[in-house]
Amino acid sequence: MYDVIGSRASRALRVLWLLEELGLDYNHLPVAPHSPEALALNPSGKIPALRDGDAVLTDSVAIMTFLADRHGQFTHAPGSHERAAQDALMHRVLDEADAILWTAARHSFVLPEEHRVAAIKTSLKWEYERNINGLEAVFEGPFLQGETMTIADILLAHCLMWAGNAGFAAPPARLEAYLAMMKARPAFQRTAALP
Numbered sequence: 001m002y003d004v005i006g007s008r009a010s011r012a013l014r015v016l017w018l019l020e021e022l023g024l025d026y027n028h029l030p031v032a033p034h035s036p037e038a039l040a041l042n043p044s045g046k047i048p049a050l051r052d053g054d055a056v057l058t059d060s061v062a063i064m065t066f067l068a069d070r071h072g073q074f075t076h077a078p079g080s081h082e083r084a085a086q087d088a089l090m091h092r093v094l095d096e097a098d099a100i101l102w103t104a105a106r107h108s109f110v111l112p113e114e115h116r117v118a119a120i121k122t123s124l125k126w127e128y129e130r131n132i133n134g135l136e137a138v139f140e141g142p143f144l145q146g147e148t149m150t151i152a153d154i155l156l157a158h159c160l161m162w163a164g165n166a167g168f169a170a171p172p173a174r175l176e177a178y179l180a181m182m183k184a185r186p187a188f189q190r191t192a193a194l195p
Contacts (some may be wrong), residue, residue: 002026002067005037006047008194011060013108015048016194018064018151020187022071030195061090063107064151074151082145089144089152096131100124104166127168132160136172142181157182 002019006012007030019026021104031037033046041049050057050066056167057063068075076082106126107116135156143149144156160171171179182188 003029003051005029005031005041005049005051007032008191010047011158012048014060014151014154015050015063015192016156017188017191018067018074020190021154021185022073023068024067024071028194045116061094061151061155064154068103068151074149074154076145076148076150082148086145086150086152089150090155092135093152093156093159096135097128097156097163100128101159101162101166101168102129103186104168105172108166125168128163132163132169132175136175139174141174141178143178152181157188 002024004012004015004019004026006015008016010033012030016028017027029037031047033047035114038047038049041051041056044058048058048060050063058065065075072176075092076086104121107118131143131186140146144152157179160175161183164170170176183192
């Protein structure tokens with residue numbers, strides 16, 4: 001059984017959601033970043049971490065990739081063209097959404113106050129909106145890769161929710177409908193009820 005270390009109100013949501021989609025049993029330790037429990041598993045104090053026996057994995061995307069590959073669901077076969085496209089989508093969402101949202105968070109509450117630059121958020125919001133509009137322009141649905149839901153969809157849906165909570169622009173219409181569809185999934189509903 002896996003142990004997931006990290007509160008749902010973090011990137012740990014991605015891992016918890018995937019475990020729910022996979023129908024796997026797990027233990028959840030809903031701790032904050034830099035807590036003693038987080039530091040015991042990851043010297044940076046970042047969450048999430050996944051404990052699998054004696055092995056500890058970190059980084060939400062690395063953990064999702066490991067779980068999807070191990071259990072053969074929500075991913076394409078390594079070495080396939082579909083997997084290369086999936087990986088490209090993952091990197092695009094990480095670069096064009098996640099990194100921007102994390103920079104905004106750092107300048108809102110993560111960095112010491114004397115190192116925050118509040119004015120940067122205007123530029124980040126503009127860039128995020130441009131990037132999400134660009135993603136919608138190539139989005140055919142119902143999922144990022146057509147009929148097959150992958151971990152890239154969990155990543156994008158989480159970023160769209162994060163953006164909404166952080167006061168960024170709402171997604172354009174088709175991605176807004178996509179997000180509503182993703183949030184209606186029973187596995188997401190179970191995840192949203194976690195501490």
